[in-house]
Amino acid sequence: MSRWDGIEAFVEVVKQGSFSAAAEQLNVSNSHVSRLISRLEARLGAQLLYRSTRKVTLTDVGRVYFEQCQHLLSGFLQAELSVSDMQTTPQGLLRMTVATTFGERFIIPLLNDFLAEHPALAIDVNLSNQNLDIIQGGYDLAIRMGILKDSSLIAKRIGPRRLFICATPCYLKQFGTPHTLSELQQHNCLIGSTDYWLVQLEGKLKEYRVKGRWRCNSGPALFNAVSKGLGLAQLPDYYVKPAIERGELRVLLDQYQPPQTAVWAVYPYNRHLSPKVRLFVDYLSQHLPKSLG
Template sequence: MQRWDRVEAFIEVVRLGAFNAAAERLRVSSSHVSRLVSQLESQLDTPLLYRTTRRISLTEAGRLYYQHCHHLFDGFREAEAAVKELQTRPSGLLGLTCATTFGERYLAPLVHDFMRLHPQLEVKMHFTNRQVDIIDEGFDIAIRMGTLQDSTLIARRLCERREFVVGSPDYFRHHGQPHALSELSRHRCLVGTREYWRFDVDGVRREIRVDGPWRGNSGPALLDAALKGLGLAQLPGYYVDEHLASGDLISVLDPYQHDDTAVWAVYPRHRHRSPKVRQFLDYLVDSLGPRLPGNARGR
């Protein structure tokens, strides 16, 4: 059987012109390199090198053997480099799931930008307001908003997500503005996917059940109802920021705004070892917050 360490020692001696240089490259002793080359010569039953105290040179057999063998180790190094590159660049299929509106507005453009940076990557995006079991359904990452439920999944905070209680000027003209949480029971509250709203009272999270004439599971529909004066809504900043700036909506109860909510990426523990997952999450952390309306608005 061929001993590749002997062949590698011989090739490095020829390339570098000295046993000590080859030993330094291979991180072994000079005597070990000399012994490997001697073993190779014995194996081939012919001398490959002329050795003197000043220099080494190739025999005819050594020259022929070098010509046939040196490209093999070049190929080995190229193969190692290719595997290492595969381990450091995003490639393969990246499966993502996210709530529909957030995914369409904010996640998809970032995914497309990331794909332009890494054209070897394939992506499958699935937008739904249903909470997907990413392990059973074969996704790498789920993007979730708000306060996370306890889970065996790993969660990474991508950016802040601030929620505002808002109403239209027309609604406030008819019903007045609430200044305390206890006043919410007297207001028409538009109910989305949660039947309670979250607030912060002296550093403690408080959840208040709300009720009103409208219920739905669509953020854009909830926003439209609030803009048309049907009641108060609690919505994240990326829905309402432009309407607060224009005056079409007014934010109330800001002193009670809670700050334990965020945009999260959740994924199975072992997936973070994948370059496509790790680098995409890093990209989202760097890119999502600055693009998300409402995060910079003060209390």
């Protein structure tokens, strides 16, 4: 058990950011935590942490070891939960965040259905177009779209998502149709939350910077602007696909269209053992439409 104690102490120090906070969480003394970490480093023959009076940070070796240790701890907790009724019963408060429009249209209806099936569950949902910090915000779960950049979280693909660059026939008749990315400089590119569009170039997914005289961090507002012929926009399928099928919008530069960037359920390592998170993510995977147009 001494080896396990060292691993548990190491993970807790990293999570809490200090020896004292980890000691408080583990209900042991600072010196005991320090001894456990020192013995662990001695046994491994490697320094895992940089220590200073203000903070504790991971070495390169420590970062790799930390990622593996999280899986070990998760496995240990899984073994304990496997004999508990809570393993199959979602209960307590489920806190989650999701982008406003996508959440209102797709996630909230499914969440309400899930809640009706599990009366012991309560929910707290933050609809926001900001990429909120799950750990700092105390969220159990986030639904995110596109390309994920935070590798410290667990991500499960729960649905498809495609992006389209488009404009109205009226706009194209007046200003011309771009056939290459460089020609976008001659057009008013309507900008949403970011000043770049995702494109596939030379077989790789890349961020292509665009410019224009219109910007708003709202998908519906961006769709309204492109629908009124104000310029070109890149939007997900669930905004534009019906308008494309009706001929109200035309798809442009489809040779650069990125592959499916997907819809993801994202959550911390210590949440994936929770029935409320695990079962709701499975529920979303089963019930989210296979096509979001």
